Amino acid sequence: MLRKNRAADIEKVLAKYPTKRSAVMPLLNLAQEEYGFCSPEAIREVAAICDLDPTEVKSVVGFYTMFYEEKVGTNVIDVCDDLPCALRGADGFVAHCERKLGIKAGETTPDGKITFHSVMCVAACNRAPVAQVNGAYHYDLTPESFDQMVDELQK
Amino acid sequence: MTGMEKHLLLRDLDVPNIRELDVYMANDGYAAWKKAVTSMKGEEVLAAVKDSGLRGRGGAGFPAGLKWSFIPKDVFPKYVVVNGDESEPGTFKDHQLVRNNPHQVIEGTALCAYAIGSNLAYIYLRGEFSEPGKELEKALADAYANGLLGSNLMGTGYSLDIRVHYGAGAYICGEESALLESLEGRIGQPRLKPPFPATNGLYNKPTVINNVETLANVPWIILNGAAWYRQFGTEKSSGVKLFSVSGHVKNPGNYELPLGKHSIQELLDMAGGSSSGRPIKAVLPAGSSSPIIPAANFGAKLDYESMAGIGSVLGSCSFIFMDDSVDMVWAARKMIRFFKHESCGKCTPCREGTYWALKIYDKILSGEGTLADVDMIAEVNKQIIGKCFCPVGEFATSSMTFTLKHFKQDYIDFIEKKKGGTPEYRAELARDTHGHHAQAAH
Numbered sequence: 001m002l003r004k005n006r007a008a009d010i011e012k013v014l015a016k017y018p019t020k021r022s023a024v025m026p027l028l029n030l031a032q033e034e035y036g037f038c039s040p041e042a043i044r045e046v047a048a049i050c051d052l053d054p055t056e057v058k059s060v061v062g063f064y065t066m067f068y069e070e071k072v073g074t075n076v077i078d079v080c081d082d083l084p085c086a087l088r089g090a091d092g093f094v095a096h097c098e099r100k101l102g103i104k105a106g107e108t109t110p111d112g113k114i115t116f117h118s119v120m121c122v123a124a125c126n127r128a129p130v131a132q133v134n135g136a137y138h139y140d141l142t143p144e145s146f147d148q149m150v151d152e153l154q155k
Numbered sequence: 156m157t158g159m160e161k162h163l164l165l166r167d168l169d170v171p172n173i174r175e176l177d178v179y180m181a182n183d184g185y186a187a188w189k190k191a192v193t194s195m196k197g198e199e200v201l202a203a204v205k206d207s208g209l210r211g212r213g214g215a216g217f218p219a220g221l222k223w224s225f226i227p228k229d230v231f232p233k234y235v236v237v238n239g240d241e242s243e244p245g246t247f248k249d250h251q252l253v254r255n256n257p258h259q260v261i262e263g264t265a266l267c268a269y270a271i272g273s274n275l276a277y278i279y280l281r282g283e284f285s286e287p288g289k290e291l292e293k294a295l296a297d298a299y300a301n302g303l304l305g306s307n308l309m310g311t312g313y314s315l316d317i318r319v320h321y322g323a324g325a326y327i328c329g330e331e332s333a334l335l336e337s338l339e340g341r342i343g344q345p346r347l348k349p350p351f352p353a354t355n356g357l358y359n360k361p362t363v364i365n366n367v368e369t370l371a372n373v374p375w376i377i378l379n380g381a382a383w384y385r386q387f388g389t390e391k392s393s394g395v396k397l398f399s400v401s402g403h404v405k406n407p408g409n410y411e412l413p414l415g416k417h418s419i420q421e422l423l424d425m426a427g428g429s430s431s432g433r434p435i436k437a438v439l440p441a442g443s444s445s446p447i448i449p450a451a452n453f454g455a456k457l458d459y460e461s462m463a464g465i466g467s468v469l470g471s472c473s474f475i476f477m478d479d480s481v482d483m484v485w486a487a488r489k490m491i492r493f494f495k496h497e498s499c500g501k502c503t504p505c506r507e508g509t510y511w512a513l514k515i516y517d518k519i520l521s522g523e524g525t526l527a528d529v530d531m532i533a534e535v536n537k538q539i540i541g542k543c544f545c546p547v548g549e550f551a552t553s554s555m556t557f558t559l560k561h562f563k564q565d566y567i568d569f570i571e572k573k574k575g576g577t578p579e580y581r582a583e584l585a586r587d588t589h590g591h592h593a594q595a596a597h
Contacts, residue, residue, distance in 0.1 A: 016318050019339065019358065021339060022338060025322070025340065029323070064282070064323035064325050064342075065323070065325065066283070066323040066324035067324075082244045083439075083475065084245045084475050086489055087402040087403055088401075088402075088407075092579075095586070120244070120497065121242055121243075123241050123246060123247040123281070123283065125244065125246075125475075126399070126400070126409070128401075132283060135286055
């Protein structure tokens with residue numbers, strides 16, 4: 001129950017905007033923190049808070065890549081393989097990540113600990129290969145430093 | 156990163172911990188803000204920015220002061236919205252400003268609000284900026300705690316709130332009207348213009364939208380005057396500009412330079428030259444959306460007019476250098492893949508055109524391309540150009556149009572010399588078809 005568990009945060013979000021509708025995205029972020037993804041229940045709750053139809057909230061969830069429509073792992077690793085990063089070896093690096101994790105981009109490890117995405121640009125092209133791990137930047141990665149990071153997350 | 160003896164924007168390179176309020180204030184921080192609120196009228200702030208010649212740093216280069224002057228005086232409330240969506244591949248300048256020099260972003264935002272008589276500003280950061288955003292949010296909290304933001308500022312009766320709003324992953328939200336839609340809680344699809352945001356912006360009220368970097372220049376203009384600011388740059392391209400340099404260079408990063416003083420080649424040299432030792436073949440001067448520039452044109456000066464003179468743009472100044480190992484067919488495919496992913500879906504030519512163009516590039520990369528496919532790319536391109544609602548459709552065609560214009564031989568060689576279908580290309584194609592983090596709406 002978002003309203004019960006995050007009441008203070010919800011009030012803070014609503015106070016930031018002159019309309020309730022503007023709170024949709026920050027509330028979906030709260031819901032995602034709470035449930036791990038934008039579940040149908042979360043979508044209904046956010047819709048009720050913002051006086052919107054759940055379908056409208058669902059369209060927002062579907063449009064933006066950072067709202068997950070399905071369960072993700074405890075940790076989410078995003079690695080950019082767009083052009084500037086690829087010029088610094090991101091394609092080979094992503095292939096290494098897939099081998100290390102034993103999954104393909106877009107999948108979650110069987111233990112549910114890591115979801116791995118290849119993504120389009122995280123505005124850190126000068127420090128590629130670059131990953132965001134649960135939103136935190138990790139720069140100038142090598143296969144070795146990636147393996148180390150993954151071993152830590154899977155402990 | 157060098158370029159300027161003393162940086163106006165990348166001040167974190169000169170002053171350690173300038174992200175902290177006390178350090179910022181000990182180095183002229185908020186002096187312009189105090190000067191404006193206590194001794195200037197809004198119109199005077201606006202006039203100074205107009206006189207400075209400051210142009211928008213997000214890409215379009217529209218004169219900032221002129222944009223502010225379009226705000227009607229008698230309509231309330233009015234808003235300032237700061238564009239920190241920074242999603243153009245190759246661009247990472249606002250990232251550094253927000254993370255390392257957040258108070259200057261806040262001060263510039265505040266001055267803009269004061270100039271147009273607004274009491275509420277939103278800084279829109281792309282969703283991926285939660286980490287640098289924490290620095291900005293901390294800086295905002297410190298500014299409030301020290302009476303620099305809030306109500307009845309410095310006893311003048313003027314009040315200002317600045318709030319941070321996060322996107323959630325959508326390139327299109329860098330387009331100003333799509334950004335407003337997103338801030339209003341909708342999917343980020345662009346609005347029809349006119350009316351323009353100056354009269355019908357956020358919540359249908361008068362709104363100035365400026366890029367993070369644009370506003371970060373404003374404190375200097377107010378503190379030292381328009382004439383002082385104009386000593387940097389040229390008559391038509393005044394001031395300093397951040398250049399995000401990436402790709403095959405030894406020292407990638409952000410460089411701050413006066414506009415119009417240096418050439419592309421000099422920028423490349425400042426970044427240490429080619430990282431591989433191989434000759435640099437070309438550069439994209441404003442990320443994936445810009446016309447590619449062959450090395451033969453690297454003598455062009457870095458200002459709006461000179462870049463237009465060589466058939467390209469200054470744009471957001473994200474210079475992606477590529478050495479001669481880069482096959483332009485591969486590079487163009489990377490870019491079209493990006494636009495296929497990021498097309499917001501509103502216009503059929505952009506949505507379907509990028510989808511089909513990528514299919515053709517995939518076919519060529521997989522080794523099954525024919526020369527007829529090259530003509531087909533040009534044909535698909537023609538169906539997108541000039542037929543879309545917002546500039547993103549146009550941007551998507553740049554990668555195709557200009558790699559074909561300058562590097563058509565790469566396409567012909569790729570097909571005739573059967574360069575496609577290598578294990579590397581196959582792996583890359585397989586990865587993209589099975590699981591790139593795409594969503595249904597894109």
